[in-house]
Amino acid sequence: xxxxxxxxxxxxxxxxxxxxxxxxxxxxxxxxxxxxxxxxxxxxxxxxxxxxxxxxxxxxxxxxxxxxxxxxxxxxxxxxxxxxxxxxxxxxxxxxxxxxxxxxxxxxxxxxxxxxxxxxxxxxxxxxxxxxxxxxxxxxxxxxxxxxxxxxxxxxxxxxxxxxxxxxxxxxxxxxxxxxxxxxxxxxxxxxxxxxxxxxxxxxxxxxxxxxxxxxxxxxxxxxxxxxxxxxxxxxxxxxxxxxxxxxxxxxxxxxxxxxxxxxxxxxxxxxxxxxxxxxxxxxxxxxxxxxxxxxxxxxxxxxxxxxxx
Amino acid sequence: xxxxxxxxxxxxxxxxxxxxxxxxxxxxxxxxxxxxxxxxxxxxxxxxxxxxxxxxxxxxxxxxxxxxxxxxxxxxxxxxxxxxxxxxxxxxxxxxxxxxxxxxxxxxxxxxxxxxxxxxxxxxxxxxxxxxxxxxxxxxxxxxxxxxxxxxxxxxxxxxxxxxxxxxxxxxxxxxxxxxxxxxxxxxxxxxxxxxxxxxxxxxxxxxxxxxxxxxxxxxxxxxxxxxxxxxxxxxxxxxxxxxxxxxxxxxxxxxxxxxxxxxxxxxxxxxxxxxxxxxxxxxxxxxxxxxxxxxxxxxxxxxxxxxxxxxxxxxxxxxxxxxxxxxxxxxxxxxxxxxxxxxxxxxxxxxxxxxxxxxxxxxxxxxxxxxx
Numbered sequence: 114x115x116x117x118x119x120x121x122x123x124x125x126x127x128x129x130x131x132x133x134x135x136x137x138x139x140x141x142x143x144x145x146x147x148x149x150x151x152x153x154x155x156x157x158x159x160x161x162x163x164x165x166x167x168x169x170x171x172x173x174x175x176x177x178x179x180x181x182x183x184x185x186x187x188x189x190x191x192x193x194x195x196x197x198x199x200x201x202x203x204x205x206x207x208x209x210x211x212x213x214x215x216x217x218x219x220x221x222x223x224x225x226x227x228x229x230x231x232x233x234x235x236x237x238x239x240x241x242x243x244x245x246x247x248x249x250x251x252x253x254x255x256x257x258x259x260x261x262x263x264x265x266x267x268x269x270x271x272x273x274x275x276x277x278x279x280x281x282x283x284x285x286x287x288x289x290x291x292x293x294x295x296x297x298x299x300x301x302x303x304x305x306x307x308x309x310x311x312x313x314x315x316x317x318x319x320x321x322x323x324x325x326x327x328x329x330x331x332x333x334x335x336x337x338x339x340x341x342x343x344x345x346x347x348x349x350x351x352x353x354x355x356x357x358x359x360x361x362x363x364x365x366x367x368x369x370x371x372x373x374x375x376x377x378x379x380x381x382x383x384x385x386x387x388x389x390x391x392x393x394x395x396x397x398x399x400x401x402x403x404x405x406x407x408x409x410x411x412x413x414x415x416x417x418x419x420x421x422x423x
Numbered sequence: 424x425x426x427x428x429x430x431x432x433x434x435x436x437x438x439x440x441x442x443x444x445x446x447x448x449x450x451x452x453x454x455x456x457x458x459x460x461x462x463x464x465x466x467x468x469x470x471x472x473x474x475x476x477x478x479x480x481x482x483x484x485x486x487x488x489x490x491x492x493x494x495x496x497x498x499x500x501x502x503x504x505x506x507x508x509x510x511x512x513x514x515x516x517x518x519x520x521x522x523x524x525x526x527x528x529x530x531x532x533x534x535x536x537x538x539x540x541x542x543x544x545x546x547x548x549x550x551x552x553x554x555x556x557x558x559x560x561x562x563x564x565x566x567x568x569x570x571x572x573x574x575x576x577x578x579x580x581x582x583x584x585x586x587x588x589x590x591x592x593x594x595x596x597x598x599x600x601x602x603x604x605x606x607x608x609x610x611x612x613x614x615x616x617x618x619x620x621x622x623x624x625x626x627x628x629x630x631x632x633x634x635x636x637x638x639x640x641x642x643x644x645x646x647x648x649x650x651x652x653x654x655x656x657x658x659x660x661x662x663x664x665x666x667x668x669x670x671x672x673x674x675x676x677x678x679x680x681x682x683x684x685x686x687x688x689x690x691x692x693x694x695x696x697x698x699x700x701x702x703x704x705x706x707x708x709x710x711x712x713x714x715x716x717x718x719x720x721x722x723x724x725x726x727x728x729x730x731x732x733x734x735x736x737x738x739x740x741x742x743x744x745x746x747x748x749x750x751x752x753x754x755x756x757x758x759x760x761x762x763x764x765x766x767x768x769x770x771x772x773x774x775x776x777x778x779x780x781x782x783x784x785x786x787x788x789x790x791x792x793x794x795x796x
Binding site for chain 1: 452453454456458459462466501504505507508509510511512514515517518519520521522523524525526527528529530532533534537547550551625626628629632633635636639640671672673674676677678680681683684687691
């Protein structure tokens, strides 16, 4: 297998795992929570690296994702304190935790990352050098991690599809039927946290957001049916990430940034053409606002058709 | 010796100015729920800085500011376009635009790294901030911008207050809400791009969120909150930059934000109207209330039956009609036992201790006084 093929495989697997759970985060307007998760798992990674110095072992991923999840739970606690806006609490908690973990890394010379900047930009190009053979197939270690996470995520979504649907669209009905919407939300966030930890080494905390939010957001522009949205996400993600990898290879740029950029570019492009956005109407036809008073007047006159004016 | 050197004094002054100005604006940012937007603006300005490094030959600080400002305004514009013209919510729009612009910045960083390693070294400092990059020219620019910001907010003090707390009233008396908010956002973007050099693009939003939270916990008056949050920002700037100059040398931005985090936690725990203090208080009050209730209950019994007055022993018989009431009384008696007011004997018999006698006497005299009055 060529180097380029392996990079594209890793990127597609990361995108698959992240955007499958990301559909429900975008649907429930929890995208900022995933942003907070992606920053706060760094502290979890540092702590669990002290326990198990192996970035690909499942126990490492579980411990660090749970720590990241607990930190986001602190936000819920802060939200109960008076006079604190939810967004402010969220932003402040994850920035503080991220600051603490950066201080820990820079003062203790931890050998998880090659440099401070590689935390932010990811180390995608180094990943094919760490390999594991399993079932006779030789793949990069992160590919195996992502495959198991994909199985976990897709399994969760298939098993609880009905519950996820009700939780997103009618939480009151869910409570009446007697199952906890909070439990579903907690499991969704935990899985998202685990996926973020698994892909943290490849793409940093900022660019993993592109994988979680943008492909579902693009497919939300094209369809109104959740099943269609879910199945439309993956072709869009694969198409964009392949183009991104090719551009990065052609111009010799770091791939993670270029892929995030392609995702954003395709989002802005589909803002023009997609049926669920009215940007075109907004830009090119002012007829609605111009004709509005005229139409209202006509309607009003229409009401008075039968009235006789003396 | 480093703490008296000229360089450190410049840095200290700069961090005080940045902290005070950001703290001054942070209450508005928190109340308008714009904190995530500001985070996005700070992240997106990195793309502008990196692209300026890439395409301008002799880069000066002024070029970088212009590039960052263009990127910041573009990002705000794009976020509002996405939010207003599609079904995507504000938070998702912020996430999409932020990751796109930051990806643009990272990819141009890698181009610069290949072609011009020296430039990439200085560009990397914008991610986490480097306090040593603050020179006198930057300080002058910072002072000018913060003066403009302070003057704007002080001139429009009343108007800003009206817009914040009673939007409909502000609209009805014909305030130019749109212009004031636009100018405010523009000033926020300017102060952000000037400060990211020191604090870093990732961390800067914390300085615009934290002081407001801390100050709001301590006081409730509009004027006092804003002044206090400005002071808290300046304080965290001083401590953070001093820590950064110490031999441990953590990056400046993260250390300032971590100090701010400690201040916020302290303010939440120790504030007068804070949840934790009031919770502990309510527990104490409930406990005292229980003790006094039980003792005064006993006392009234002793006043009603003067024959038993001298007898310190009393027994409890289970009431068939209200069994739970007896349980409650027993709980309270156990509490009193712990505090040495009563002593249990066998078979539901209890005896008052000396301490308990004193307390009962006190309560008896006070209740007799009440009766006589």
